[in-house]
Amino acid sequence: MSELTFEQMLDASLKTIHAGEVVEGTVIDVKPEEVVLNIGYKSDGVLVKSEYSNDSSIDMTKVVKPGDTMEVKILKVNDGEGQVLLTYKRLAADRGNKRIEEAYNNHEVLKAKVVQVLDGGLIVVVEEMRIFIPASLVSDTYEKDLTKYAGQEIEFVISEYNPKRRRYIGDRKQLIVAKKAEMQAALFARIHEGDVVEGVVKNVTDFGAFIDLGGADGLLHISEMSWGRIEHPRKVFKVGQQLKVLIKEINGSKIALSLKFEDQNPWRDAAQKYAIGNVVTGKVARMTDFGAFIELEPGIDALLHVSQIAREHVEKPSDVLKTGQEITAKVVDFNETDRKISLSIKALLMPERRNNENHSKQQDAEVVPVDIDAVIAQQEE
Numbered sequence: 001m002s003e004l005t006f007e008q009m010l011d012a013s014l015k016t017i018h019a020g021e022v023v024e025g026t027v028i029d030v031k032p033e034e035v036v037l038n039i040g041y042k043s044d045g046v047l048v049k050s051e052y053s054n055d056s057s058i059d060m061t062k063v064v065k066p067g068d069t070m071e072v073k074i075l076k077v078n079d080g081e082g083q084v085l086l087t088y089k090r091l092a093a094d095r096g097n098k099r100i101e102e103a104y105n106n107h108e109v110l111k112a113k114v115v116q117v118l119d120g121g122l123i124v125v126v127e128e129m130r131i132f133i134p135a136s137l138v139s140d141t142y143e144k145d146l147t148k149y150a151g152q153e154i155e156f157v158i159s160e161y162n163p164k165r166r167r168y169i170g171d172r173k174q175l176i177v178a179k180k181a182e183m184q185a186a187l188f189a190r191i192h193e194g195d196v197v198e199g200v201v202k203n204v205t206d207f208g209a210f211i212d213l214g215g216a217d218g219l220l221h222i223s224e225m226s227w228g229r230i231e232h233p234r235k236v237f238k239v240g241q242q243l244k245v246l247i248k249e250i251n252g253s254k255i256a257l258s259l260k261f262e263d264q265n266p267w268r269d270a271a272q273k274y275a276i277g278n279v280v281t282g283k284v285a286r287m288t289d290f291g292a293f294i295e296l297e298p299g300i301d302a303l304l305h306v307s308q309i310a311r312e313h314v315e316k317p318s319d320v321l322k323t324g325q326e327i328t329a330k331v332v333d334f335n336e337t338d339r340k341i342s343l344s345i346k347a348l349l350m351p352e353r354r355n356n357e358n359h360s361k362q363q364d365a366e367v368v369p370v371d372i373d374a375v376i377a378q379q380e381e
Helices: 006-013 089-106 173-190 266-273 357-366 371-379
Strands: 024-029 034-038 045-048 071-074 084-087 109-116 121-126 129-134 152-161 167-171 196-204 208-212 217-221 242-251 254-258 277-286 291-297 300-305 326-335 340-344
Touching: 071 089, 084 089, 089 121, 089 152, 121 152, 129 152, 152 173, 196 217, 217 242, 242 371, 266 300, 266 357, 277 300, 300 326
Parallel strands: 045 084, 129 167, 217 254, 300 340
Antiparallel strands: 024 034, 024 071, 034 045, 071 084, 109 121, 109 152, 121 129, 152 167, 196 208, 196 242, 208 217, 242 254, 277 291, 277 326, 291 300, 326 340
16 A cells, blocks of 8 residues: 555545635735735635625725634636636625525614615615615605716615625615605604694795604795785795794695794784874885785774875875875774774874864764775776
C-alpha cells in the first residue's frame, strides 16, 4: 500500500465544495474592491464588491474587517486561476426573496430606506431585494415631486409578489388611507359643534381655507374668517399656519369652521356705542347708487344714504366721497335685531334753530331714519 503524499493528506482533510453551496468564512484580507475569506477549502474564497452589494459606492474596508465571519454562497469553485468566487448579495437576495414572500402572505408592514427616486416612483431595498413603489401608491394624494423621499425610511406593504418576473411592488398609499380613516373616526368621536380646536391651514382658495384638524379637513369659509371684511383669504392665511378654530357645524363628514368667536362679536356693545344721536367716525368701505356703506369698526357697517350726505342734492355718492375716506356722521337709526345702522352727515350740517315745536318738527322731517331694505329693494326694481 503506497503512502499518501502531504498534499494528498491535506486535500483529504479539507472539505469539498460545490457551486450554489452556502458556507461560512473568516475574513483574512480586505481591500476596497474585494474581500478574501478562509472557507476551509484548499483555496481561499474571493468576494468582489459587485457580489457584496448593488451599491457601487461601497468601500469594502468600511463594511468588513479581518477576523469577521460571514455566510457566503459559492458562485464558482474555480475561476480558472484556482480561486473560489463567492457571492454575498445573491445569498442575501435568496433570503430577501423569502422575507418578501412572507411579508406578502402575512400582509406585514415593512420599513425600508428609499435608495432611488424615479420619474414613476420609488425604489426601496429589503435585504438586497429591490422593491418598486409606483408614484400612484406613494401617497393618497398626487405628488408631482417625489425627490423629498430620497434617503427617507418609509413604511409600506407588498401588494404584488412575482419572483418569476422579479416583480415586487410596494404600496404605501393603503397604509396612509387606513391611518387617516382611523384618525377620522377618532376625530369625529371627539369633536362637537361649538368646540374650539387646533388645526393647520392645508390649502387656501378664493372662497376660503381648508384646515387639517388631524383626521379630517374643515372648511373655513371667507364669510367666517372675521367679523370684519376679508378681501382675499390668501392675504390673511398661509399654508402650514396653525389656527384655533370654532366648529360651527358638523354635517356627515363635512365640518364647517369659523373664526367669528362670540366674545369678539363687535355687536355685543354696539347699542351703546351707536345709539341714535351719537356722532361717530368711520371709513367709506364701498358705494352704490343709493348710498355709501361706512365701516365703523371691523364687522359693523352703516348705511349713509345718498340723501343724507349733504344739504344740497347729491346725484350719487361717488361724486363727493371716495373709498377709504374717513367721515363723521350722526346715527339716525339703529336696529340691533337686523344689525342695521343708518347715518347722516346732513344732520351735522343743519344750522342752529330755536328749540320750538315747529322747528323740531321741521328738523325731524329733514332727517328721517332710512329703511335700508326698502331702499335696496327699490333700487333692484
